[in-house]
Amino acid sequence: MDGDRVEIDGGIMEGGGQILRVSTALSCLLGLPLRVRRIRAGRSQPGLRPQHLSGLEIIRDLCEGKLEGGEIGSTEINFTPGKINGGTHVADTKTAGSVCLLMQVAMPCVLFAASPSELRLKGGTNAEMAPQIDYTVMVFKPIVEKFNFTFNCDIKKRGYYPQGGGEVVVQMSPVKELSPINLTERGTVTKIYGRAFVAGALPIKLAKDMSAAAVRCIRKEIRDLYINIQPVREPDDRAFGTGSGIIIVAETSTGCLLAGSSLGKRGKNADKVGIEAAEILLRNLKHGGTVDDSLQDQLIIFMALAKGVSRVKSGPITLHTQTAIHFAEQLTKAKFTVTKSEEEDPSKDTYIIECQGMGMINPNL
Numbered sequence: 339m340d341g342d343r344v345e346i347d348g349g350i351m352e353g354g355g356q357i358l359r360v361s362t363a364l365s366c367l368l369g370l371p372l373r374v375r376r377i378r379a380g381r382s383q384p385g386l387r388p389q390h391l392s393g394l395e396i397i398r399d400l401c402e403g404k405l406e407g408g409e410i411g412s413t414e415i416n417f418t419p420g421k422i423n424g425g426t427h428v429a430d431t432k433t434a435g436s437v438c439l440l441m442q443v444a445m446p447c448v449l450f451a452a453s454p455s456e457l458r459l460k461g462g463t464n465a466e467m468a469p470q471i472d473y474t475v476m477v478f479k480p481i482v483e484k485f486n487f488t489f490n491c492d493i494k495k496r497g498y499y500p501q502g503g504g505e506v507v508v509q510m511s512p513v514k515e516l517s518p519i520n521l522t523e524r525g526t527v528t529k530i531y532g533r534a535f536v537a538g539a540l541p542i543k544l545a546k547d548m549s550a551a552a553v554r555c556i557r558k559e560i561r562d563l564y565i566n567i568q569p570v571r572e573p574d575d576r577a578f579g580t581g582s583g584i585i586i587v588a589e590t591s592t593g594c595l596l597a598g599s600s601l602g603k604r605g606k607n608a609d610k611v612g613i614e615a616a617e618i619l620l621r622n623l624k625h626g627g628t629v630d631d632s633l634q635d636q637l638i639i640f641m642a643l644a645k646g647v648s649r650v651k652s653g654p655i656t657l658h659t660q661t662a663i664h665f666a667e668q669l670t671k672a673k674f675t676v677t678k679s680e681e682e683d684p685s686k687d688t689y690i691i692e693c694q695g696m697g698m699i700n701p702n703l
Contacts, residue, residue, distance in 0.1 A: 396429035438468050
């Protein structure tokens with residue numbers, strides 16, 4: 339601490355943009371002035387990239403805060419939060435930086451605003467190294483709403499690497515407090531569905547090939563379920579640039595949603611894209627947890643803010659999740675424990691993430 343600034347080392351553990359997202363969101367919520375040093379020290383291009391800067395700027399604007407060191411390439415920032423306001427806020431990465439990561443940083447904050455919010459997020463909707471917008475809508479949204487809030491996500495335009503150009507509008511109303519969640523019963527897989535998409539200059543045949551390859555791959559392990567992966571060509575007026583990819587979701591009898599996804603890129607065979615997504619899904623189904631490895635770390639901040647004890651059964655704990663837990667504990671009074679799940683067959687790598695949440699109360703409601 340320097341005076342009353344919380345010092346965050348952005349180079350430890352996962353060492354990436356996630357440390358920035360978790361710590362600035364919590365700084366904003368808790369009214370804690372923050373200094374983050376060694377930003378993204380673990381990355382090949384350290385410091386702020388356009389997407390991280392856009393995330394910081396939307397948080398600054400949400401709470402009329404002060405941001406020092408907010409330039410591309412900066413490895414240290416000081417952030418002083420103010421009061422969280424609702425209303426309309428725009429963040430534009432001007433690149434293919436992920437709109438989903440902008441949503442990750444802003445969403446916990448606007449839940450505790452004084453009035454409803456509309457976030458207009460511009461950039462890449464289906465970007466590497468980030469959840470695809472389809473994942474956010476099909477998996478993240480229904481599960482995170484179990485914390486007792488809802489949001490609307492309208493995909494105005496899809497945008498792909500390298501230009502971005504996508505836009506998503508998120509609307510949500512504030513809540514008094516978040517309820518804890520209990521996701522410990524996996525149940526059995528009841529259906530598998532998804533979408534394989536192409537946009538821009540690519541033919542629909544690529545989407546059909548991705549879908550067919552994914553179905554063949556899943557069929558080797560799961561024989562008796564109908565698998566519905568729709569090949570889609572995104573309408574030209576709803577997509578900017580050229581892109582392709584696939585997301586496959588497995589739904590279980592207890593309402594769990596686990597997914598696998600992959601993006602096409604130049605020189606990558608369509609079959610390979612489909613098989614990659616199918617293999618990720620099958621791997622997530624094997625461990626017996628109730629969440630996949632993409633959702634695991636995204637739930638941590640909500641568990642920390644909720645009132646009461648949340649429990650989530652997961653597969654192996656990712657470094658992203660360990661990092662989110664570390665910074666959530668450093669900044670809030672939440673307490674996490676991770677234990678090997680006992681009731682599973684011992685060969686399965688299954689864990690229970692338990693959190694005694696801090697019980698954040700919205701002071702504006």
